[in-house]
Each structure stands twice: as C-alpha cells, then as structure tokens.
Amino acid sequence: MISFLVNRLFIAIMVTVTVSVIAFSLLRLSGDLAAELAGDDATEAEIAAVAKAYGLDRPLYVQYLDWAGHAVSGDLGQSIFSNEPVWEILTGAVPTTAKLAVLALSLGVGLAIPLGIVAAVFQNTWIDRCALIVAVGGQAVPNFWFGLMMILLFGVILRWTPISGQETMAHFILPTITVALTTIPQKMRITRAGMIEVLQSDYIRTAKAKGLPTRSVIFKHALRNAILPVVSLTMVNFGFLLGGTVVVETIFALNGLGFEAFQAIIRQDFPVLQSVVLFISVIYILLTLVADLINARLDPRIRLS
Amino acid sequence: MAPNDTAAATAMTAGAARRAKNHRADLFDVRTPTPYEIMRQRAKHHSGFLIGMSIILVVGICAIFAPWIAPYNPFDQDISRRLINPIWGPNSTWDNPLGTDAFGRDYLSRLIWGARVSMVIGIVAPAAAAVIGTTIGMTGGYFGGRADAFVMYLINTKLALPGLVVTLSLVAVFGGSMFVLICVLTFLFWDRYAIVLRTVTQQIRSQDFITAAEAIGCSRTRIILGEILPNVLNQMIVILTLEMALAILIEATLSFLGLGIQPPTPTWGNLIAEGRNFMFFKPYLVTIPGLALLVLAIAINMMGDGVRDITAPEGRN
Numbered sequence: 220m221i222s223f224l225v226n227r228l229f230i231a232i233m234v235t236v237t238v239s240v241i242a243f244s245l246l247r248l249s250g251d252l253a254a255e256l257a258g259d260d261a262t263e264a265e266i267a268a269v270a271k272a273y274g275l276d277r278p279l280y281v282q283y284l285d286w287a288g289h290a291v292s293g294d295l296g297q298s299i300f301s302n303e304p305v306w307e308i309l310t311g312a313v314p315t316t317a318k319l320a321v322l323a324l325s326l327g328v329g330l331a332i333p334l335g336i337v338a339a340v341f342q343n344t345w346i347d348r349c350a351l352i353v354a355v356g357g358q359a360v361p362n363f364w365f366g367l368m369m370i371l372l373f374g375v376i377l378r379w380t381p382i383s384g385q386e387t388m389a390h391f392i393l394p395t396i397t398v399a400l401t402t403i404p405q406k407m408r409i410t411r412a413g414m415i416e417v418l419q420s421d422y423i424r425t426a427k428a429k430g431l432p433t434r435s436v437i438f439k440h441a442l443r444n445a446i447l448p449v450v451s452l453t454m455v456n457f458g459f460l461l462g463g464t465v466v467v468e469t470i471f472a473l474n475g476l477g478f479e480a481f482q483a484i485i486r487q488d489f490p491v492l493q494s495v496v497l498f499i500s501v502i503y504i505l506l507t508l509v510a511d512l513i514n515a516r517l518d519p520r521i522r523l524s
Numbered sequence: 525m526a527p528n529d530t531a532a533a534t535a536m537t538a539g540a541a542r543r544a545k546n547h548r549a550d551l552f553d554v555r556t557p558t559p560y561e562i563m564r565q566r567a568k569h570h571s572g573f574l575i576g577m578s579i580i581l582v583v584g585i586c587a588i589f590a591p592w593i594a595p596y597n598p599f600d601q602d603i604s605r606r607l608i609n610p611i612w613g614p615n616s617t618w619d620n621p622l623g624t625d626a627f628g629r630d631y632l633s634r635l636i637w638g639a640r641v642s643m644v645i646g647i648v649a650p651a652a653a654a655v656i657g658t659t660i661g662m663t664g665g666y667f668g669g670r671a672d673a674f675v676m677y678l679i680n681t682k683l684a685l686p687g688l689v690v691t692l693s694l695v696a697v698f699g700g701s702m703f704v705l706i707c708v709l710t711f712l713f714w715d716r717y718a719i720v721l722r723t724v725t726q727q728i729r730s731q732d733f734i735t736a737a738e739a740i741g742c743s744r745t746r747i748i749l750g751e752i753l754p755n756v757l758n759q760m761i762v763i764l765t766l767e768m769a770l771a772i773l774i775e776a777t778l779s780f781l782g783l784g785i786q787p788p789t790p791t792w793g794n795l796i797a798e799g800r801n802f803m804f805f806k807p808y809l810v811t812i813p814g815l816a817l818l819v820l821a822i823a824i825n826m827m828g829d830g831v832r833d834i835t836a837p838e839g840r841n
Contacts (some may be wrong), residue, residue: 462686
C-alpha cells in the first residue's frame with residue numbers, strides 16, 4: 220500500500236507541475252503580451268513601461284518560478300482588468316460553479332441510475348429502446364442550444380423560471396437541467412452495462428433460487444456492485460464540471476469559474492486565467508488521487524498489480 | 525484403407541460418382557461467408573446504421589455541393605427582405621423556404637453552406653486525433669515499462685487540464701481559422717484513443733499469436749502494424765464516431781462564443797450566435813440551426829452504435 224501511495228503521489232506531483240507550466244504559458248503563446256495589453260497605438264516606451272510594471276521584461280523561466288513560488292504560498296497575484304486579488308475572484312466564483320455542479324450531478328445521477336436499471340432489467344424491450352434514445356439524444360444535443368431552448372420555453376413562453384442571474388435557487392433550475400442532461404448518457408450506459416453483467420452472475424442466480432423477491436435481488440444484491448463505477452465516475456465528473464460549465468454559465472449569466480475563465484480569455488487577463496486553469500486542474504488531480512486510493516483500499520488487485 | 529477406397533472409386537460408374545459428388549457438395553461444400561460478407565449482411569439489416577449513414581450522406585452532399593445546391597449566395601444581403609418567416613410562419617414565401625436572417629440573407633442557403641465547416645472539422649480533427657492518440661496508446665500498451673509510464677503521464681496531464689478552457693484560450697490566442705480549430709480540437713481529442721487503445725493493446729499483446737510472431741522473428745513494426753493494428757481498428761472507429769459528433773458540437777460552441785470561424789462565414793454555431801439577439805421574437809433563427817446540429821450528431825451516434833454492433837456484436841453492452 221505504501222509503495223502504491225508513493226507512486227500515485229509522485230505521478231500527481233509531476234502532473235501538477237506540468238499543468239502549472241501549461242497554465243502559465245497559455246496566454247503567453249500569443250507572443251508579446253505587453254504590446255497586447257498596452258493597446259494598438261501604444262508607443263515603444265509605453266509598451267516597455269507595461270512590460271516592466273507586470274514583470275514581463277524578465278526571462279520566462281524567472282517569471283514562471285516567481286509565479287509558481289507565490290502560488291504555492293497562496294498568492295496568485297492580481298487581475299490586470301480589475302486589480303482585485305485573483306484569490307478573491309476565485310473564492311467568489313467557486314461556490315456558484317460548485318453549487319451548479321452538485322445540483323446537476325445529483326439530478327443526473329438521480330435520473331441516470333433508475334434509467335440504467337430499468338433498461339437492464341427490461342433488456343431488449345421497448346423500455347430499453349426508449350432509454351437508449353434518451354442516451355443518444357443527451358449525447359447529441361448541443362449544450363448551448365439546449366440552454367437557449369430552455370430559456371425560450373420556460374422563461375419566455377411559459378414564464379415559469381427566471382432566465383439569468385444567480386440570486387435565488389429558482390435561477391439554478393434551468394442551468395441545472397442543461398448541465399445534468401450532458402452527464403446522464405454516460406452514467407446510464409455504465410449502469411445498464413454493469414447491471415446486465417451482474418444480473419447474469421452466479422450469486423444473483425443463487426439469490427433468485429433461494430426465493431428472494433425480485434425487488435430485493437435487484438436493489439440489494441445487484442445494484443450495489445453495478446453502481447461502483449458510477450460512483451467514481453461521478454467524482455471525476457465533478458472535477459470536469461468545474462471547468463466544463465463555461466457555456467452554460469455564459470448563457471445563464473452565472474458568475475462562476477467558467478464564466479471568469481471566459482472573461483479572462485477575452486480580456487487577456489493572464490493572472491486570472493492561469494490561476495483558474497491551475498485551480499481546476501489541482502482539484503481534478505486531488506479528486507482522482509482520492510478516487511484511486513479509495514479503489515485501492517477496496518480492491519487489493521489494484522494496489523498489487 | 526486408401527487402396528480399397530481407390531478400388532471402390534474406380535469400380536463406380538461415372539453417374540454414381542457424379543451423384544456422390546453433388547451430394548457431398550450439398551452437405552459440406554457450403555462456402556463459409558468471409559468476415560467482410562458477414563459484416564455486410566449485418567449492416568444491411570441494421571436500421572439505425574442505415575438511417576445514420578443516409579443522414580450523414582445527405583449532409584455530406586450538401587457540404588460538398590453547397591454552391592450548386594444552395595438557392596442563393598449565403599453572403600448576399602438584402603435589407604428590404606430581412607427577417608422573413610420560414611414557410612410555416614405568417615407572411616412567408618417559397619422564395620425563402622427557411623426565411624431570412626437579420627441581414628436579409630437566405631437562411632436555407634446559409635444552413636447548407638454551414639454544413640461545410642461542420643463536416644470538415646468533424647472529419648479531419650477526430651481523424652488526426654486518431655492517428656496521434658492511437659500511436660501514443662499503442663506505444664504505451666505494447667512496450668510497457670518506462671514508455672508506458674510516460675504515456676500514462678501524458679494522459680493524466682491531459683485529463684487534469686480543463687479541456688474547454690484550454691481550447692478557448694488557444695483559439696483566442698491563435699485566432700479562429702479552420703487550421704487552428706483543427707489543431708486545437710486534435711489536441712482536445714487524442715486522449716480517449718490513447719486510453720482505450722493502450723488497454724486493448726495490452727490485452728492483445730499477451731495473446732499467443734503475438735508470441736508466435738515474436739518467436740518467428742517478426743520486427744516490432746511488423747507486429748504493431750500487421751498483427752495488433754487490424755485487431756484494434758473497430759475500437760478506433762467507434763471512438764472516431766463519438767469524437768466526430770463531439771467535434772461538430774464543440775466547433776459550434778466555439779462559434780457561438782465568438783471564438784471560432786468568424787462571421788460572416790456561415791457555420792451552424794455562428795447562425796445560432798447571430799440569431800440569439802432576435803431569439804425572443806424570431807425563434808426559428810436559433811431553432812433551425814440547432815436542430816440541424818442535433819440531427820447530424822444523432823445520426824453520427826447511430827452510425828457509431830451501428831459500427832460497433834456490426835464489427836463486434838459481442839461487445840454490445
């Protein structure tokens with residue numbers, strides 16, 4: 220277990236360092252960041268002044284080490300656009316995105332698992348086919364367009380829900396449905412496949428043979444084993460959704476991480492962008508590390524291989 | 525008892541021999557269908573695959589022959605004919621079956637031209653990603669050890685990055701040209717091939733026919749390209765179709781956010797972005813291109829599921 224732990228930690232640290240380099244270089248790939256920031260009709264002297272003010276005149280590796288050193292101690296610098304500390308922008312945006320991700324995942328799991336179970340139990344019937352149509356549709360629908368359609372239907376025609384902003388829970392209804400739809404297909408397919416496999420296994424036949432009611436066989440015996448992969452997938456999904464809700468946040472005017480990232484890209488606000496990318500990556504790395512360790516704890520085959 | 529058999533055969537009359545031969549043919553000489561023929565049979569009876577293929581074919585033809593199929597030039601503006609409703613709405617005309625946009629451009633023509641960007645990106649980016657991802661995945665899976673550790677490190681790094689944010693930044697930095705979009709989407713998509721093909725290659729590697737090939741002294745290149753690659757092709761194609769739908773949707777997303785191919789070039793994402801300002805009183809500007817995207821993506825997914833059923837029905841669940 221110790222060597223497994225050390226191995227995983229080493230990989231996690233390597234990946235974190237690489238990701239930080241990539242996050243750092245994203246907007247710098249454009250070439251002269253100082254000239255971009257100074258504006259189109261800036262003189263040489265002005266560009267040089269901007270470069271000096273933001274420390275852009277130093278060699279790249281010095282800039283990186285300076286940024287990384289500060290980042291480790293929690294100082295992520297200031298936004299070029301608003302002069303706010305990046306840390307405050309992050310902590311202001313995370314709750315919104317986390318709320319959206321948790322709501323959407325709850326709804327997604329709440330729909331995907333029952334759908335998957337029903338599809339597996341009634342395999343190759345019309346019920347299974349309907350579930351498959353939901354899965355294919357959810358995979359194929361353009362997320363941003365679905366969001367617009369929700370606004371059109373529930374916000375404008377039916378006038379049931381607010382369509383932009385984040386003041387109340389009601390504001391989260393449409394974004395939650397929009398994000399949840401994208402997470403359903405994969406979980407449904409995995410639940411269905413897992414259930415079909417488990418339902419054919421010997422211990423389920425034994426359970427049936429000793430006369431247990433079908434309900435208890437499906438929910439108590441089969442489901443427990445079949446949804447294990449869904450649980451770890453949901454964890455990884457959470458990490459993915461932190462950066463994956465850019466479009467939905469933009470459409471519904473939610474002030475979350477994705478929206479901040481998008482704003483930072485448009486404004487060339489590199490301190491904010493590199494911090495958002497680094498932050499999301501680190502959360503993802505931590506989540507997968509935890510998921511790996513839990514799996515290894517539960518399943519000796521993984522840590523011994 | 526060969527000599528006796530020969531004697532019996534010579535003793536038979538010619539007619540009896542012919543009858544015996546025909547009889548044998550009925551029983552044993554049935555030609556077993558080749559794998560290719562089996563797949564063709566399965567494809568013929570797979571309605572999802574056929575429907576998906578036909579829709580993709582139609583969109584493909586629209587994309588290739590757009591200048592000849594589209595009734596108008598998609599760039600021609602006519603301010604006197606702006607925001608005409610599609611044929612099912614009030615005050616519509618057959619001159620513009622799907623209406624016109626805010627600049628008076630024919631919407632059907634813009635939709636047909638928009639298929640070009642979607643199809644090119646949907647085919648080239650996943651294909652390029654397939655080459656890169658497969659190479660990386662098979663290298664890790666075949667060689668193992670340090671090479672595999674490095675491949676896993678590459679995959680882990682890619683997975684940890686917030687894909688959409690990185691994609692948006694790269695497109696913002698390098699501009700939204702077709703070439704940049706294809707490169708960036710290739711970067712976004714290679715990892716799924718690598719993950720799946722690494723595992724599949726590991727499984728195939730340990731089978732007897734690979735050991736046999738190694739034993740008779742085949743080169744590594746020969747084993748990887750000649751023995752392993754043909755066995756992982758169907759996995760590759762299934763991922764390819766998944767990524768194809770995804771690439772089309774992400775291209776539309778980038779256009780929608782204003783970072784993709786720039787207006788006035790018609791792309792389905794641009795159409796939705798431009799129509800968004802008029803969405804509340806002219807909803808068709810947003811619904812029509814969105815439905816086009818949805819139908820194409822569903823068709824590709826149906827084709828993908830079909831390919832999997834046809835090439836490897838045992839892996840259906």
